[in-house]
Amino acid sequence: MYIKDFLIEDTAKHATLKKVYRLIYDHGPMTKADLQSITNLKHTTLVRIIDELLMNQFIHESGFANSSGGRPPVLYEIVQNRGFIIGIDISRTHTSIALLDLKITIIEKYTFSMTRVHTPEIVIQKIIDTIKHFLQLHSIVSNDLIGIGVGSVGPLDRKQGLILNPDSFPSTGWNRVPIVSSLENEFLVKVLLENGANTAAFGEYLHSSNKGHDILYCISGVGLRCGMLVNGQVVQNKTGVASAFGHMIVDIDGRQCICGRKGCLLSYTSLDSMKTQILEQIPTGVKSLITKEQSISFEHLILAAYAGDEVVKGVILNSAHYYGIGIANMINSLHPDQVILNGPLIYEYPLYYEKIVNTAKQYIFDSYENAVLFSKGSLKEDAVPIGAAALLFNAFFNI
Ligand SMILES: [Zn+2]
Known part of the structure; x- marks a missing residue:
């Protein structure tokens, strides 16, 4: 059997x-x-x-x-290798496909960047080809594949297995993408679709030794995403959106956001907004390593900050300040016992993480101040596929 x-x-x-x-x-x-x-x-x-x-x-x-x-x-x-699971992370910057055993340990992983050519059709085909390649490479018969867990940027229609219309993907065409049926039809296995921030939260929960059961998990990448676990279970909102967190207002008279409102968290923390904030200061005579012409990545910002670029440092820390306020607001309403942060600046620029935590602590309502544990994600970019695979495995049981 x-x-x-x-x-x-x-x-x-x-x-x-x-x-x-x-x-x-x-x-x-x-x-x-x-x-x-x-x-x-x-x-x-x-x-x-x-x-x-x-x-x-x-x-x-x-x-x-x-x-x-x-x-x-x-x-x-x-028997750990009696069956295998595929965990997938679909984000605005990259897609990762991981092969895992039944104990949710990654055996093989492949990641590619999302660019203007990465339409849903191309991404799905690359996912299918990669899975087939993994199975062949490890001599796994298709019947030993038990299922596929997908952690994606939302909004999602979990019932119909669709990625609806996520914003800010580099390619066009991301609208009502039938990710679940495409993979089900190809591999004849159970496929689970969940928001990537939630699957990451679940992945960290499984690997955390602290065992906080109510976890707020935030990813600061191109956008901002947040997932939540209560009692170790994923909190599923109806829309599958995790990015609305970025549109929490932190200053009603604040900066213009891409959504049309003012003072959203994202208007201080997104990569684009940080670039804008840097460029705004250049006409006033200050010097920065970042120029108008270049398209920037987090790596550029981190390198400039380490090279002593005061403008970039100032913008990064200002962004951390607002991010800390946003997290404090979430803590005051949801009362998690653990907050886990993930994102390039979190891992590569310690002052960013410290400023977020210190600011959040300043704004947390008194009685919760010491009840919340802050940490960086220990699984880094593997959190999404690991959590997606683990949720898929759990879906076979009545947990
Ligand atoms: Zn907004």
Whole structure:
């Protein structure tokens, strides 16, 4: 039996089998006695279930537990490479495709930049070709692929599996993109679509040792995105949009935003707005390494800041100040116990991260001030595909 058929079956008889498998997945290696104390199953039933899982090589005997006299009890663990999952990250700057095993460990990953030529058709075809290449490279038969998790920029129609009309993609054509059916038809597996900020939050949650269960996760890239977990579960808003966070007003008389309003967070923090803020200062006589003609990336800003460009440094820190206010507003309304930040400036320019955290702490309502833990994402750019794969795996269970 293939593990994907085992996972997809949803009968009552099958439920106990899946429950035991999931317990071993979450808590293994563990003994029969451990399982019995959690499940309260009859000994004979448990023995039969374990035999069936062993026979199908979904679990294996991984050693022995310490004995309290007599024969040491056998430990059981899931077979990590009994099946494989694909995790995908579709963002405005890049698309990543990762091959992962059942313990959500990345085996292989391929990333390409999104440019003006990357229409949905081309991106979907590249995703399909990459998955086929991965399977071939690792001699994986298509039946051992259990599913595909996609973390994408929204808005999304999760029910119909569509990426609706995300803004600021370099290429045209990103409108009602049938990402789920395209991949389902090609690979005949379960495909899950979720907002990338949410999948990243979930990926970090699984890997975090702090185990805050209510997590606010913010990505500052070309735009701003934020995802939220409550009790370790993704909070799904109706539209699948994570970018609305960037249009939170932080100064009602503030800078002009691309959305037409004034003082949105994005009008201080986006890459474009930072470039505009730098250029605005140049006619006043100050010197900067950034020129009007160049198209800039975060790398340019970081290099200029490290080279001592005071204009660039000032703009980056001003952006961090407003970002901190935006995060404080979110903390005051949602009360997360952990805030995780991701983005090029977060990782590459420590003063940016410090300024955000210090400003946020200044504006957090008193009683929450010490209740929130700030950190940088530990998975960096892998958070989105890892989380997408993990959510796909969980979708086979009633969690
Ligand atoms: Zn706006």
